[in-house]
Amino acid sequence: MSLLEIDELTVEFPTRQGAFVAVDGASLSVEAGQIHGLVGESGAGKSTIGVAIMGLLEKPGHITGGTISLKGEHISGLNTAAMQALRGKQISMIFQDPLTSLNPLLTIGDQLTETIRAHLNLTQDEANQRAIELLELVRIPDPKTRITQYPHQFSGGMRQRIVIALALCSEPDVIIADEPTTALDVSVQAQVLALIKELAREKQVGVILITHDMGVIADTTDVMTVMYQGKVVENGLTSQVLGQPKHAYTQSLIAAVPRPNERMHRFPLVSYGGRTQDFQIDDLARNWNKTEIDANQPLFEVSKLTKRFLKKSALLPSSQEYSTAVDEVSFNIQQGEVFGIVGESGSGKSTIARMIAGLYGVDGGSILFDGKPVTGVKDLSDYRRQIQMIFQDPYSSLNPRMRIDAIIGEPAKHHKLLSGKALQKRVDELLEQVGLTAAAGKKYPHEFSGGQRQRISIARALATQPRFLICDEPTSALDVSIQAQILNILKDLQEHLNLTMLFISHDLPVIRQMCDRVGVMQGGIMVEQRETEALFTNPQHAYTQELLSFMPQLKGI
Amino acid sequence: MFxxxxxxxxxxxxxxLVVGLVAFSMFRFVGDPIDNMLGQERTVEDVERLRTELGLDLPFIVQYGRFLGDAVQGNFGVSYRQGRPVSDIIIERAPATLELAVVSAFLAISIGIILGVFTAIRRDGxxxxxxxTTSLIGVSLPTFLIGIVLIYIFSVDLGWLPSFGRGEVVQVGFWSTGFLTKSGWLALILPAITLGLYQMTLIMRLVRSEMLEVLRQDYVRFARARGLSERVVHFRHALKNTLVPVITVTGLQLGSIIAFAIIxxxxxxxxxxxLLFINAIQFVDIPVMAAYLMLISVMFVTxxxxxxxxxxxxxxxxxxGGL
Incomplete structure (x- = not known):
């Protein structure tokens, strides 16, 4: 008998167009002390399974078939009170974003003790003692002091460890971890995953690890289940499924994962389900106002770039405190080259992008574009036309109240390049070139998926025919399969249109595939700057070596 | 923090200071106070004498300084109409308004928050x-109409409650309170409901929408996933997080309850x-108007x-940090 057994589970969400089947006859089982990976794209139903186990399906969603049993007893269909007694006590859940999973207005001690006391019959003092032990268990330093602090006083990785401590309050048998490390940096991700592994082994907890990251699956899980559109397509030992995938979807999914150890010219697309849309680079290239590459003149010469942020405001300027986000960073970007910046969150990589885009003022140093200074210059409109930006989050970077054609046309209209019919023609062309139809222009952003939105962002960036693209984590919010499409589009643009790019990412395999040269940022300082292949095969700086060691190795694929 | x-x-x-300047300007620009104070039968000597006596011949800035100095000490001069110090009149009238405002604010906040939480939790009930639906009435009907309707039903038709005045009041020091007598409480019910109804519906709707927003947050889902009871989730985790915007609006509304109790x-x-203010406007009683303006602005600022x-x-x- 397995610890947790899910048998032919079906979950439906009634909609006006009939029932939407989120999970379709899925079966899987988890043993004590085992980490079970659940992998698939967004919308595959993997999170819905986790929520269904907890009995927390959002209305009107409900279980229409199958059973969930814990230690041989059915728990699907239990009433609310019985389910509430089970939650937290026997089954716990860890959510994706540690920044939003903790109540900002209560101390972590309050949140721990209230959970402990909800399940165990302890006094406040005993609960407090146990809370301190739990914090020690998840390696929060100095737990006696930190227990009185509020969530915002902890870093992201520490908050996720507190979330894990909360999930462990009453020694649960099963923990469901829904994308527990997606919002974290690689080094922190490695620590959190190590902690989860250790807990599973030592406390004999069964863990369901829901993720879209193949690297996490490969490094952490014992057994894995692959889901596609609500159905389980394949399951088995992780090494077997990754090593010899049987199902066509699994095969193409694994092929689409950017390889950390070699550079490929293009990314294999996930072809399963027949939904690859073509990107029509030839049409675009024909009408493009290409600038020839001049190898002697770097497009960007950035020297000693510095940015400070006000940390503590005060009446007297002398007692104001600043933190230095970017500290005397210098680099050149050659024409037609993709320059990558890699680093953890807070290392200053996005700040550099924003200073180059002119969104932030510069506190020191200079930026030369095509030999001409762009800092301290009043009229930047010509410069701004030539640079465009693609942002990380395709959901918040498109105005939800504007139609797609207005969004894409806006840059060209703003720079008075086109208007009226010509503008509409350009917009329609761009939409078709990024694999959408001209009819899409009449819709609003919410009608598109994340990948489609990111294509719209790209179309918008191309509207002014720029020479330079800033891509700030363009694929970190996307699934592996969609990531491959977007990265291919960016590669094509760079090759066929002579575009120069600044590519920012925390994802090392993606950096390796995309960039010609890379700069490594740590705490506002660029610690190393080299050709990509040289950096990956022979890192010089200690920090680069450390970052590379945290990179998931995709063993056995 | 400090x-x-x-x-x-x-x-x-x-x-x-700015409000004080506006209040002070009224003396100079809304008619000549000398005209107001002396009747038709006056001599040029009378006018000159009063002008010097009141210090109206001094430069503007000196007068403003004096006005501020006096105002800080609670001295707003003498009412043109009643011939008594304005501060006395205000102290006499203020308890009535403050008691009414406190009771209606208490009603508005307590009932508003309870109903707001209730309608958010039982969204589909x-x-x-x-x-x-009923709350729409509170928002859309003008205050005077609600007052008149309440008077018609409870005073005229049913005869349960008095239709005007404060009832019996008891003097505690300078403060005259209606809280200590039965007729004082009875007289307070209708005006307090009338005054607080709009704020109540506003607070209710605000709490409801904030609460619905907060209930969607991850930390509420996580609190449920930890097996905390619905009561703890709603009142400990959700309600506290709705309070910041609610306090903002409630603060402003509390000010207007006091300031616009006029109707x-x-x-x-x-x-x-x-009522004092309305009468003051009718009779161009500038010292009273100025004092009222200052009082209200002090209240809002506080x-x-x-x-x-x-x-x-x-x-x-x-x-x-941050601050």
Whole structure:
């Protein structure tokens, strides 16, 4: 008998167009002390399974078939009170974003003790003692002091460890971890995953690890289940499924994962389900106002770039405190080259992008574009036309109240390049070139998926025919399969249109595939700057070596 | 933290100085006070004498300085119409308005928050829908109409409650209170409901929408996933997080309850500041108007200062840095 057994589970969400089947006859089982990976794209139903186990399906969603049993007893269909007694006590859940999973207005001690006391019959003092032990268990330093602090006083990785401590309050048998490390940096991700592994082994907890990251699956899980559109397509030992995938979807999914150890010219697309849309680079290239590459003149010469942020405001300027986000960073970007910046969150990589885009003022140093200074210059409109930006989050970077054609046309209209019919023609062309139809222009952003939105962002960036693209984590919010499409589009643009790019990412395999040269940022300082292949095969700086060691190795694929 | 309070107090002082300037300007620009004080039969000597006596021949800035100095000490001069010191009149009238405001604010906040939480938690229940629909009436009907309707039903038709005045009052020091007699309480019910109804519906709708927003947050889902009871999730985790915007609006509304009690006070002939102000406007009693203006602005500024400090009290993120 397995610890947790899910048998032919079906979950439906009634909609006006009939029932939407989120999970379709899925079966899987988890043993004590085992980490079970659940992998698939967004919308595959993997999170819905986790929520269904907890009995927390959002209305009107409900279980229409199958059973969930814990230690041989059915728990699907239990009433609310019985389910509430089970939650937290026997089954716990860890959510994706540690920044939003903790109540900002209560101390972590309050949140721990209230959970402990909800399940165990302890006094406040005993609960407090146990809370301190739990914090020690998840390696929060100095737990006696930190227990009185509020969530915002902890870093992201520490908050996720507190979330894990909360999930462990009453020694649960099963923990469901829904994308527990997606919002974290690689080094922190490695620590959190190590902690989860250790807990599973030592406390004999069964863990369901829901993720879209193949690297996490490969490094952490014992057994894995692959889901596609609500159905389980394949399951088995992780090494077997990754090593010899049987199902066509699994095969193409694994092929689409950017390889950390070699550079490929293009990314294999996930072809399963027949939904690859073509990107029509030839049409675009024909009408493009290409600038020839001049190898002697770097497009960007950035020297000693510095940015400070006000940390503590005060009446007297002398007692104001600043933190230095970017500290005397210098680099050149050659024409037609993709320059990558890699680093953890807070290392200053996005700040550099924003200073180059002119969104932030510069506190020191200079930026030369095509030999001409762009800092301290009043009229930047010509410069701004030539640079465009693609942002990380395709959901918040498109105005939800504007139609797609207005969004894409806006840059060209703003720079008075086109208007009226010509503008509409350009917009329609761009939409078709990024694999959408001209009819899409009449819709609003919410009608598109994340990948489609990111294509719209790209179309918008191309509207002014720029020479330079800033891509700030363009694929970190996307699934592996969609990531491959977007990265291919960016590669094509760079090759066929002579575009120069600044590519920012925390994802090392993606950096390796995309960039010609890379700069490594740590705490506002660029610690190393080299050709990509040289950096990956022979890192010089200690920090680069450390970052590379945290990179998931995709063993056995 | 200390810096923050200091900054806010300095800003409040600046606001009061500006309002003081406006209040003072009324003396100079809304008619000549000498004309107002002396009747038709006056001599040039009388005018000159009074002008010197009142200091109206001094430069503007000196007069403004004197006005501020007096105002700080609570001296707003003599009412043109009643011939008594304005501060005396205000002290006499203020308890009526403040008692009415406190009771109606208490009603508005307590009932508003309870109903708001209820309608958010039972979003699809029939009772919640009834409350939401009824609340539209509170928002859309003008205050005077509600007052008149309430008087018609409860005073004229049923004869349960008095239709005007404060009932019997008891003098406690300078404060005349209606809280200590039965007729005082009875007289307070209708005006308090009339005055508080709009704020109540506003607070209710605000709490409801904030609460619905908060209930969607990850930390609420996570609190449920930890097996906490619905009561703890709703009142400990959700309600506290809805409070910051609610306090902002409530603070401003509390100010307007006091400042704009005028209509309710007129309808119920409530002997408070609003009625005093209306009468002052009718008779161009500038010292009273100026004093009222200053009083209201002090009240608004104080409430806003308290609101800002409450934010810090509720939200630990505001306690260090950032401010």
């Amino acid at each position: 810096n923050y309070i200091l900054k806010r107090v300095a800003q409040s002082g600046l606001v009061l 029939w009772l919640a829908s009834v409350i939401m 309710t006070e007129s309808v119920f002939q409530w002997p408070g500041l609003g 409430i806003n200062l308290v609101v800002d400090l409450l934010y810090v009290f509720i939200d630990p993120r505001l306690r260090e």
